[in-house]
Amino acid sequence: MRHIVNGNHSRLEFDSIADLLAVVRRHREVLYDREIDSRPEYFGDIRSVDHLFELACIGWEVQLDDTLRVAEETVATVERSYDVPLWQSRYDIGGADVDVSRYLSGEPENMISYHLVETPRTGRVVSLAMNIGATYDVSTEDMIKRGKSVVSLVYALERIGLRTELYTDAQAKSMGSGRETAREMVKIKDAADALDPAMVMFAYAHPAFLRGMLLTAMHEHPARIQDSLKVGSAYGIPLKSLANDVFPEGCIILSTVMRSGDHSVSNVEAFVVKHLKDLGLI
Template sequence: MNKYLRFDNLHDFWSCAFRESTAYIKSSRKASSDWYGGAGWQEAKNLAICGWTDVLEEISKIRVNLLETITGKMEIRLPEYGIAGGVIDVGEYLCGSPEYFIKSVPAEYENQGKIIRVVCSIACSADISPEVIIKKGAVICALIDALEMLGYRCEVIANSTCSFYSSRFEVDVCIKKANQTLNMAETVFCLAHPAMFRRMMFSVKEQEGWSDYAYAYGYPAEAKDKGNLYINKIFNREVVNSKAIECVISQLKKLGVTINYN
C-alpha cells in the first residue's frame, strides 16, 4: 500500500479527519490520556476548530530569542572593481582599464517578502512524550512567527509520513498560505499539540485502511517534498532551543540566505 494525500487548507483536512471510519484499529478515538496531550476526541475537534492557546506565552519567549539571533537582513555580495585582488575581468583588461580586478563585497538588503515554504514533519514514534512534541512545535511556531516579522512570507505545511516495510502513507496539509496572516492559535494546535498527529492524522489513515494494514501505524519517515525549509521528524527525547535554532540557520544558509548575528 502506498498513499499520498494533500489538503490545500485546514477546512478540507478537518472535514476528512472528523469523519468516522470502518477500521478495526482506531487509536484516534481512544479515551483521553497524556499520550494524546490530555485531549479526548471531542476536545481535540474543538481545539482543531478554535485553536490552542495554552503555550502561546512560551512561544512568545522563544520568538524573542530567535529575533535576538536572526537579524532582518540577508547578505548578498556585489562586484567591485579595483587595481588588485580578486579575479581578472578580461574585457576590462583588454580595454586598457587600470581597474580590471574584481572582488565581491558584502551588501545588505531587506527581505522584502521573500517566500519560504516550510515543511514541518509532525510524525513521531509512540515513545516520544507529549512534552517533547509540544516543545518542538513551540520552537517551530516561534520560528515561523519570527521569519514573518523579519519580512519573509511563509507557506506552512504539516507533514505526516509513515512507512511499513516497502509501503508509505504520506499526508500534507497546508495550514498557512504565503499570502495569509499567521493565525498562531490555529498553527500551534497543528504543529505542537500531540492530538494533531495522534488523533487527526491517525483518523485520516484509519479511513484509508492504513491502521489495519501497518502495525502501530508504521514508522515515522521523511517527507518526499521538503520545501525550502524542512523541519524533520522527532527521534530525540529532548528538544533544546539553541540546537533547534542552529539547525534552522544552517538550512536557511543552504537557500543562499546568510544570517547575520547581532
C-alpha cells in the same frame, strides 16, 4: 481532500486544517476507541474528542504566550548579532499590493512595492514543511519543544517581512516486510494568509495533531495499506527522510523528533539561526 494511490503508496492531501477536520469527524469513533480523553501522556492536554475538534478550529493558546515571548527574544538576539534584511514598502504606480484608500481618492501612486537591499535567495515567500512523524515512545514534552522551535522560526521569518507557506507532512511504512507506505500532507497556511500563531502552534506543537488528527485520517487509506501498517493499533513505522517533490519548488522539509530523548532542538535560538543561515537570510 485528495487521495492519490500509486502502487503500494497511498497519499492523502489536505488543503487546510478544516479540510482535515472534516475527514477526522467521520472517524470520531476511532478517537473514542483510543481513549483520547484519558491518556494525557500520549495526547497532551486533550480533555475529549470535542476538545480536540475545538482546537482544530481555534488553535492552541495554552503555551502560545511563552512561545511568542521566546520567539521575540530570539529575533531580538538575532537582529543584534547579525545583519538581518528588512523589507521596506513604498508607494508607486506599480507594485505587489494595492492601497484601496489611495486608489479611491484618485492617487496615481496607489500601489505598494517592496524593496530589499539584500534580497535572500529564497525570494519573498518561504515554504516550510514540518515532518511531524514520531514513534510511540516520543514524549509529549519533546514534541511540544520541537514544535515551539519551529513556530519561533516561522515568527522570525514573518517578522523579517517574508511570507510563509506552511505544511505538515508525515509518512509511515509497513510494520512487516511489505513495501506499503502511507503519507498525509496538510497545508497549514497559504502565503497570502495572515499568520495565525495559535493555529500554527496546534499543528506544529500539539501532540494530538499527529496522534489524534493525522493517525485518525489514516483510516481513509485503502484496506490493504491499513493492514500492512496495522492502522488502528501501531499505525506504521514513521520515516525520517521525506521527498519534497510534492511541495512547491524550494520547499524546506524540517526533520522530526523520531525517537525518545531527541533533544536536538532544545536551543531555540540555535535552531532559528541555523535555518536563517541555511536560507541565506543572515
